[in-house]
Amino acid sequence: MKRNAETKKYCGNCGRHTAYNYPDQVFCGKRLSDSQDPVVQTLWHCENWSPDSQECNCVKDATKKQE
Amino acid sequence: MQRKDFLQEPVKHIKINEKLSVDELIQQFKNSGSFGAGRLAQACDIYERMVRDDDCTIFLALAGAMVPAGMRSLIADLIRERLVDVVVSTGANMVHDALEGLGGHHYKGHWLVDDFVLYKYHIYRIYDIFVPEEDFVKLDYQLTDIFDQIAEENNGKPLGSNEFTRELGKRIRDKNSILHMAYEAEVPIFLPAVRDSEFGFAHWLHASRKNVKHRLVLDAFKDVPEIVGLCRRSARNGMIVLGGGVPRNTVQSAALASGRGMDYAVLITMDRPETGGLSGSTLEETVSWGKVKKTADKTTVVGDAMIIFPIMVASVVERLTGSFKRVPNHERQKLQAVEEAG
Numbered sequence: 001m002k003r004n005a006e007t008k009k010y011c012g013n014c015g016r017h018t019a020y021n022y023p024d025q026v027f028c029g030k031r032l033s034d035s036q037d038p039v040v041q042t043l044w045h046c047e048n049w050s051p052d053s054q055e056c057n058c059v060k061d062a063t064k065k066q067e
Numbered sequence: 068m069q070r071k072d073f074l075q076e077p078v079k080h081i082k083i084n085e086k087l088s089v090d091e092l093i094q095q096f097k098n099s100g101s102f103g104a105g106r107l108a109q110a111c112d113i114y115e116r117m118v119r120d121d122d123c124t125i126f127l128a129l130a131g132a133m134v135p136a137g138m139r140s141l142i143a144d145l146i147r148e149r150l151v152d153v154v155v156s157t158g159a160n161m162v163h164d165a166l167e168g169l170g171g172h173h174y175k176g177h178w179l180v181d182d183f184v185l186y187k188y189h190i191y192r193i194y195d196i197f198v199p200e201e202d203f204v205k206l207d208y209q210l211t212d213i214f215d216q217i218a219e220e221n222n223g224k225p226l227g228s229n230e231f232t233r234e235l236g237k238r239i240r241d242k243n244s245i246l247h248m249a250y251e252a253e254v255p256i257f258l259p260a261v262r263d264s265e266f267g268f269a270h271w272l273h274a275s276r277k278n279v280k281h282r283l284v285l286d287a288f289k290d291v292p293e294i295v296g297l298c299r300r301s302a303r304n305g306m307i308v309l310g311g312g313v314p315r316n317t318v319q320s321a322a323l324a325s326g327r328g329m330d331y332a333v334l335i336t337m338d339r340p341e342t343g344g345l346s347g348s349t350l351e352e353t354v355s356w357g358k359v360k361k362t363a364d365k366t367t368v369v370g371d372a373m374i375i376f377p378i379m380v381a382s383v384v385e386r387l388t389g390s391f392k393r394v395p396n397h398e399r400q401k402l403q404a405v406e407e408a409g
Contacts, residue, residue, distance in 0.1 A: 019189035019201040027204045035278045038208070057187045 012042035012059040015052030023061035076100070089378060090385040107375060109366040110333045111382040114307065116364060117331045118150055118383060122302035124396045126318045129156040130310030130346070132193045134163040134245070135173045136373050141380060143248040149393045150380075151307070153297055154249065154256040155314040158264025161232060161256065162206070164246050168239035169209050171202030203265060210269035211276070213238055218273075218281035227289035232256040253398075255297070257290050259317040290317075291324075298325035301396050305331030309372040311338060311346025319358035328357050332365040333379075335372045 011017055017026035020039050030048055032038035040046070042062040079098035087095075090111075097108035117125050127145070134142075145151045163173070176197035185192055189200035217226075217234045226234070236250025249256045261267070274282045298304050298321045306322075306329050308315045315334075322329045338347030350367055353359040368375050394402075 018204045019199065020204055022189060022199065022201055027201075027208070029272070032208075032211070032272060033275050033277065035276050055187060056189060058189070 008059070009045040009049045010043050010059050010062075011040050011045055011049070012056075012062055013053045014045075014050045015054055016050055017042075017054065017058070019058065023058050023065060026058060088385060089381040090383075093378070093382040103368060103370055106366050106368045107370075107379065110335070110368050110375070111379050113305075113331055113333050113364050113366060114379060115383045115386055117305035117307075118387065118393055120303060120305075120331075121394075121399070122396060123305050123331065124152045124297060124301035124303075125150070126153045126155060126304065126306040126321075127151040128306060128308040128311075128314035128318045129154060129160050130308075130312040130314050131157075131372060132159070132163070132196070133309055133372065134160045134167075135193050135196050135198065138373065138376070139164055139167060139245060140243045141377060143243050143245045145380065146245065146248045146252050146254045149252065149254075149395050149398075150383075152254060152395045152397065153294070153318075154245070154254060155294070155317045156256060156258055157312065157314060158258045158261040158266050161235075161246060161258060162265040164244055165210070165235060165239060166198075166202055166206045168241040168244040168247065169206055171198075171206055173198055207265065207269045207272055210266070211273040214270060214273040214283040215279070215281065218283040223281050223284060225284040225286035225289065227286060227293055228258040228261050229255040229290060229293060231261065231283075231285055232258060254395075255293070257294055257317060259287070259290065260313045261285060261287075294318075294321040295324045297397070298322050298327050300400065301327070303330040305329060306333070307376075308332070308334045308336070309376055311336055311344075311348075316345050319353055319356070323356055323358045326357075328360040328363070329353075329365075330360060330363055332359050332363055334365075334367040335370065335375045335379075336367065337369060337371065 011026050011028060016030050017028055020027040023042055025039050026042050028038050028040055031040070042058050043066065078101060081095045081099050093108050093111050096104035099105060117123050146154070167173070174197040176192060176195050178195045180192065182192060185197070191198045191200060213235065232246055233250055236244070236246035239247045241247050246256065270283060273279065294317065304322055304327055306318050332350050334350055336346055338344065340347045340349050340352065350359055350365045354361050359365060
């Protein structure tokens, strides 16, 4: 389960996110530059998902909170 | 000099009692006159003379992470009480002021910590202070809107850094904020290296959005005549430097360009002069440039500004009890101009 969460295409896995309301929401710089709402759920994913994951606990902690 | 001239004043030993106030302790330091204690007592006396000199403009140069560490309210209070007239700061210190003014916090942490664990939790470390990344992100997000407003209101006109800080201070409605208090008290805050801070990245976010109507433009050179003019119009000038770096250089260069030279100078630093860097250069070295007068009332206290400066301010404030109210030099000049015109 843990391994699966880490490899899923979650915004919290994307290399472009920063924390917004840890661990539930992340801030997407790409969406801001496109004039879209930059605040998204950590466990949401968009078509611009980048494969460059960050080594952070966002997805792990958001998943744990959701369970 | 004769032998007896070297042996004029014996060291008086420090005496402590249970009722000792801050200034009384400083007087004990003055009696000893030795090492850091003697220099700190000297610094307090010089700052008191600056404050009591009606014709002196007091510049505060601020470098190092003073605001995150807890110096925010102290500096806002100095501005409120008109005990400094001009602030020259790193961009970062004002970023951290804005961060708290817009809802963020700094947390007590520890220097002995696994920094990669902090990284994974999106927490930044400033020695033993922790800052959540989200507070920076929320700051950036709010700043993009604030930058939009400032750019729109000014129709894209380039602003000097002191005009920029004034616009920020107008919008941060927090009585403990340095930026807000400076706005209310009309004390200029110059940020000579504004780009080298989170303001730079917030500007990038603001300006790189696809539908941005007005881009905020800052003109770094616009500050120069402003700050040189402040020095030139003042009969005497004094500076208190915490750290050094770009803020110290900006103040000293204004003193040089105005042809005035500082009349008072207190430098609090832990840096050394051997590298040629400005944070460690001695006040004597600045005399060679004409930035500080040969006859200036000056001292350097080697130590942590987080310890030294609050003690120095507490000591001087204690001396200013009663009806003392400082009217800044530039305010008096304005009043005189109004009276003369009327």
